Amino acid sequence: MIIKNNDMNLPRMIRETTEYYRTNIAINSKRTCSCAPNSLNCLSGKEWLKCQIGVWQFFYESRDIRDKDLHPATFPISLAKKVISLFTHEGELVVDPFVGSGTTLLAAQDLNRNAVGFDLQEKYIDLCAKRLISNNLFNHAQQVAIQDDGLDIPYYLEPNLISLIWTSPPYANLLNRKRKNKSRRDRNNEQLNKVEQYSQDPRDLGIMALEEYTQAIGNIFEGLLPLLKPKGHCVINVPDMWWENERITIHVSLINELRKRGYELRNTIIWDRTNIVNKIGIFGYPSNYITMGTTFEYLLDFWRPV
Ligand SMILES: C[S@@+](CC[C@H](N)C(=O)[O-])C[C@H]1O[C@@H](n2cnc3c(N)ncnc32)[C@H](O)[C@@H]1O
Numbered sequence: 001m002i003i004k005n006n007d008m009n010l011p012r013m014i015r016e017t018t019e020y021y022r023t024n025i026a027i028n029s030k031r032t033c034s035c036a037p038n039s040l041n042c043l044s045g046k047e048w049l050k051c052q053i054g055v056w057q058f059f060y061e062s063r064d065i066r067d068k069d070l071h072p073a074t075f076p077i078s079l080a081k082k083v084i085s086l087f088t089h090e091g092e093l094v095v096d097p098f099v100g101s102g103t104t105l106l107a108a109q110d111l112n113r114n115a116v117g118f119d120l121q122e123k124y125i126d127l128c129a130k131r132l133i134s135n136n137l138f139n140h141a142q143q144v145a146i147q148d149d150g151l152d153i154p155y156y157l158e159p160n161l162i163s164l165i166w167t168s169p170p171y172a173n174l175l176n177r178k179r180k181n182k183s184r185r186d187r188n189n190e191q192l193n194k195v196e197q198y199s200q201d202p203r204d205l206g207i208m209a210l211e212e213y214t215q216a217i218g219n220i221f222e223g224l225l226p227l228l229k230p231k232g233h234c235v236i237n238v239p240d241m242w243w244e245n246e247r248i249t250i251h252v253s254l255i256n257e258l259r260k261r262g263y264e265l266r267n268t269i270i271w272d273r274t275n276i277v278n279k280i281g282i283f284g285y286p287s288n289y290i291t292m293g294t295t296f297e298y299l300l301d302f303w304r305p306v
Pocket of ligand 1: 071073074075076097098099100101102103104118119120121124148149150151167168169170198199203204205206
């Protein structure tokens with residue numbers, strides 16, 4: 001079944017077996033607002049002022065996916081809305097190369113932005129389409145979920161069209177192990193001892209060791225750079241992680257790799273998650289000081305230099 005967008009021919013989702021697979025899709029990307037040509041977004045001065053603070057906090061809402069059986073690692077719709085409002089105008093195009101449950105698409109729908117999201121997994125593409133339909137918003141922008149590798153995005157979009165790339169990629173293979181942390185034990189959490197991985201597809205970044213992962217992600221973002229408008233932003237959400245008592249600085253690997261691939265780092269924002277993490281246990285006491293990775297994550301803001 002093809003579920004159509006509102007007022008044009010693109011379907012809500014494109015799968016490996018359906019029409020439009022690996023073809024150029026003519027999705028809109030032009031502003032529909034009347035803001036000044038040199039402005040970055042549709043925000044008022046007052047709203048802009050609030051965004052200048054480099055530490056952000058969010059709450060989940062009822063539409064957010066918190067059920068780890070549906071998707072193990074989603075970010076809140078409110079976070080996606082803040083990033084999209086800050087770096088795009090109404091009508092412009094947002095791309096999420098690792099769209100998962102479709103949070104970016106839903107936020108784009110709320111804000112009247114066109115958006116395309118990619119994921120390897122058919123079940124996540126189905127979930128994206130389901131969420132977009134039940135969001136039940138009939139604005140003019142289009143949102144499409146595509147089942148494909150992030151590496152294949154250049155098949156679908158012309159150069160210089162994207163205003164914002166916004167995503168949270170897998171964290172290499174660091175979730176691909178049994179979950180044992182104390183908060184999961186205390187809550188008798190069903191996720192205890194579960195392996196949080198998306199698939200065993202060889203293209204899945206979530207099964208790669210850090211070095212291979214960094215190369216693979218670099219290849220995907222190198223392919224995306226010419227599709228971004230000059231000065232178009234690319235915001236990536238990642239935490240660091242602990243692995244056998246060593247800090248794995250995923251954010252450093254990503255910054256170095258994206259710089260090598262032609263991006264310029266503009267801002268580092270901290271997503272302070274202390275208001276949403278559940279009871280955390282004591283780690284390392286009394287000899288080994290470890291900050292809990294779950295209490296904050298990085299939002300790395302790059303752009304395509306002119
Ligand atoms: C951290 S999740 C994204 C979650 C999303 N932000 C949300 O709110 O639902 C990362 C996603 O990347 C997908 N993925 C992994 N490797 C991929 C690849 N090479 N191309 C496209 N998607 C990939 C996984 O299936 C997973 O759903």
